[in-house]
Amino acid sequence: MSTPVTAAILVIGDEILSGRTKDKNIGTIADVLMAMGIDLREVRIVPDVEEEIVAAANALRRRYTYLFTTGGIGPTHDDITADSIAKAFGVGISERPDAIAMLLERIKPEDLNEARRRMARIPDGADLIRNDVSKAPGFMLDNVVVMAGVPAIMQNMLDNVAPRLAGGTRMVSRSIDAAGLPEGAYAAGLGALAKAHAEVSIGSYPSFSPDGFRNQIVVRGRDEARVAAAAAAVETLLADLRGDAVPV
Amino acid sequence: MSTPVTAAILVIGDEILSGRTKDKNIGTIADVLMAMGIDLREVRIVPDVEEEIVAAANALRRRYTYLFTTGGIGPTHDDITADSIAKAFGVGISERPDAIAMLLERIKPEDLNEARRRMARIPDGADLIRNDVSKAPGFMLDNVVVMAGVPAIMQNMLDNVAPRLAGGTRMVSRSIDAAGLPEGAYAAGLGALAKAHAEVSIGSYPSFSPDGFRNQIVVRGRDEARVAAAAAAVETLLADLRGDAVPV
Numbered sequence: 001m002s003t004p005v006t007a008a009i010l011v012i013g014d015e016i017l018s019g020r021t022k023d024k025n026i027g028t029i030a031d032v033l034m035a036m037g038i039d040l041r042e043v044r045i046v047p048d049v050e051e052e053i054v055a056a057a058n059a060l061r062r063r064y065t066y067l068f069t070t071g072g073i074g075p076t077h078d079d080i081t082a083d084s085i086a087k088a089f090g091v092g093i094s095e096r097p098d099a100i101a102m103l104l105e106r107i108k109p110e111d112l113n114e115a116r117r118r119m120a121r122i123p124d125g126a127d128l129i130r131n132d133v134s135k136a137p138g139f140m141l142d143n144v145v146v147m148a149g150v151p152a153i154m155q156n157m158l159d160n161v162a163p164r165l166a167g168g169t170r171m172v173s174r175s176i177d178a179a180g181l182p183e184g185a186y187a188a189g190l191g192a193l194a195k196a197h198a199e200v201s202i203g204s205y206p207s208f209s210p211d212g213f214r215n216q217i218v219v220r221g222r223d224e225a226r227v228a229a230a231a232a233a234v235e236t237l238l239a240d241l242r243g244d245a246v247p248v
Numbered sequence: 249m250s251t252p253v254t255a256a257i258l259v260i261g262d263e264i265l266s267g268r269t270k271d272k273n274i275g276t277i278a279d280v281l282m283a284m285g286i287d288l289r290e291v292r293i294v295p296d297v298e299e300e301i302v303a304a305a306n307a308l309r310r311r312y313t314y315l316f317t318t319g320g321i322g323p324t325h326d327d328i329t330a331d332s333i334a335k336a337f338g339v340g341i342s343e344r345p346d347a348i349a350m351l352l353e354r355i356k357p358e359d360l361n362e363a364r365r366r367m368a369r370i371p372d373g374a375d376l377i378r379n380d381v382s383k384a385p386g387f388m389l390d391n392v393v394v395m396a397g398v399p400a401i402m403q404n405m406l407d408n409v410a411p412r413l414a415g416g417t418r419m420v421s422r423s424i425d426a427a428g429l430p431e432g433a434y435a436a437g438l439g440a441l442a443k444a445h446a447e448v449s450i451g452s453y454p455s456f457s458p459d460g461f462r463n464q465i466v467v468r469g470r471d472e473a474r475v476a477a478a479a480a481a482v483e484t485l486l487a488d489l490r491g492d493a494v495p496v
Contacts, residue, residue: 019278030267043293076452077439115435187363191325204324
């Protein structure tokens with residue numbers, strides 16, 4: 001079995017922690033990584049404080065195959081992500097002509113003031129990531145992918161960087177509706193199944209709606225046959241508990 | 249000035265990391281903490297893996313006034329939050345009669361099987377948190393508040409535990425619409441203002457809509473007069489940049 005490709009996300013921004021902005025990027029990145037077969041293992045949200053960003057970036061980039069950051073790459077004083085990532089790697093940072101060229105696709109030369117030029121400050125050794133929405137680029141340095149916080153821009157950068165990433169083996173997932181059964185009725189049986197099928201991951205996810213609880217059991221793994229076998233065992237368990245003769 | 253009351257959130261659950269479930273709890277908790285004057289400083293999302301939960305819980309509970317966890321307190325084998333928190337504190341865990349009594353408000357005695365009894369396993373020394381939605385309680389152990397992951401239940405537990413928390417001084421926030429001005433136009437002036445008004449926090453938050461970018465500048469702090477002074481300075485800056493004679 002090949003080594004799994006893993007990832008973490010670091011969301012940078014006071015506006016998320018204050019509740020002012022509700023994050024939408026974590027879910028988007030999680031979906032894209034899942035589709036690529038990359039395991040998202042951890043997420044952190046930190047404020048616009050250099051030492052917090054540096055500490056989290058170093059912890060996460062060393063532990064996982066990839067680290068994706070969102071937020072803090074605009075032109076204002078609170079946009080300190082690029083400088084923080086340079087500091088985390090111990091490399092220099094300077095204004096890059098190719099980044100300036102990208103900015104000039106949207107900004108008139110006479111409007112390219114000092115603040116806007118900040119968006120062309122890129123850590124040494126990084127590759128730029130195109131931004132087709134507002135032009136100011138993201139960048140990838142070693143295994144760290146630095147993207148904007150505005151969701152439309154983040155998504156575009158993620159699309160543009162995805163072909164450069166090594167995907168893992170895609171995860172196969174089967175979802176089984178435990179309709180009519182509360183979690184407490186199948187928990188013991190499901191626990192035994194999880195032990196018997198240790199090579200896959202089995203989770204039980206209740207959700208609450210005006211109609212009451214509705215539980216989904218999700219079987220995930222990299223080997224399609226093993227996932228199918230475990231899912232069949234779950235269906236048999238649920239059918240037995242419902243008193244059905246045949247799984248539905 | 250009083251010491252700030254701080255907090256972190258630890259979201260526990262494979263389903264968030266896989267993208268299958270989109271977290272709604274972080275934003276809800278952030279709003280409630282902001283209203284109470286408690287500073288949310290960090291968020292982490294970790295999988296249903298005991299050592300990950302223990303490590304994150306210990307890092308965060310030691311660093312902040314409060315730690316709020318969501319997820320992993322149901323009856324199935326992947327619900328390991330209560331045991332992980334007990335382990336993080338190095339205390340025992342056992343079935344509690346008062347928690348069983350709460351379960352029996354909803355579950356018939358003959359349906360109280362071993363799996364459901366798991367929801368009454370509470371670390372030694374913890375206080376229960378009522379759950380008016382589905383009855384299985386959360387708990388508070390020292391400075392750690394352990395809640396369900398299902399948003400309707402989490403909100404109810406948060407409401408029920410809030411009166412036990414020491415609120416800080418409420419943050420005062422003023423939002424100024426930078427309508428008509430791109431970030432790059434005011435970034436230098438805003439950076440200077442942020443230095444001059446270091447006792448407040450000034451952020452610039454672009455958002456993208458079909459009509460284009462719309463930037464909001466947010467001034468936050470604990471002292472209303474200082475926030476008002478900084479906000480007035482921001483309005484003067486924007487008015488000057490727009491060429492207006494009088495701030496609007």
